[in-house]
Amino acid sequence: MTARRRYWLMKSEPEAFSIDDLQRVDIEPWNGVRNYQARNFMRDGMRVGDGVLFYHSNTAVPGIVGTATVASEAYPDETQFDPKSDYHDPKSTREEPRWHLVDIKFERKLSRTISLDEIKRHADRLGEEFALIRRGNRLSVFPVSAAQYKYLLSLE
Template sequence: MPKPARQYWLMKSEPDEFSIDDLERVGAEPWSGVRSYQARNFMWKQMRVGDGVFFYHSNADVPGIYGLATVASTPYPDPTQFDAKSDYFDAKSTREDPRWWLVDVGFERKLSRAISLDELRSHADALDDFVLLRRGTRLSVLPVTAAQWKHILTLEKQRP
């Protein structure tokens, strides 16, 4: 049976909560606290170990892609949903029927320079309907096509 093709993702984090520097320091981290069904479904049903991840800083002075990571685990229930002291507690979720799932994300490398949201917007035509650039997109986990992944990586070596 053929191995499924590597997929690509963009995962957003606020740098004052958890940054690419934090991921570099710890090596791998559970991507907990996602409370969007669509983003959850990406992690639960589509992500596979080894998939590529753009690490995106949102709510930053310069929002953009700051590093690369990989999906480092198979999906498992997000433990924060069961912790009544957590901001992500979900009283309707049970251990027998968890509502929220996550994957671990492993550090790969920081980019030599950030690729800002404005720069990504300036390449909208080449990025062919990149989900991040759609109006109203607020998801913290987004799919990235192989062509978009390759194009964005070429931007790292260009002057902004």
């Protein structure tokens, strides 16, 4: 029996790691997530093959710029153990790692950016609870329904 594919949206600042960077490296460990809710989605919710909307945040035109897939089960984020890393967490141990991640694999770049502005104009179709357009939302990883995923990509 095959479990149904799930869908997610993952934010990245293009200056730090863009869709072009993902295309170049093909597979990337999604390190640096230091928010428990986002971690829980990766650790407990994601499965290999799940669909990912790749979103550029904190940039001139924030929006969805590509798609990717989940390419691994969750495993500990190495950067938490590295004192030289920006993501170092002195309270985390190898015996009980605090932060987990998954590998993300490039799928495709969209022909154009589906901007946040445009997404907001489709709020009625996406539902008021859609995390991206909910006021004050800062989650960098969150679930998207199959219908939302399909609808967002149909805007391309």
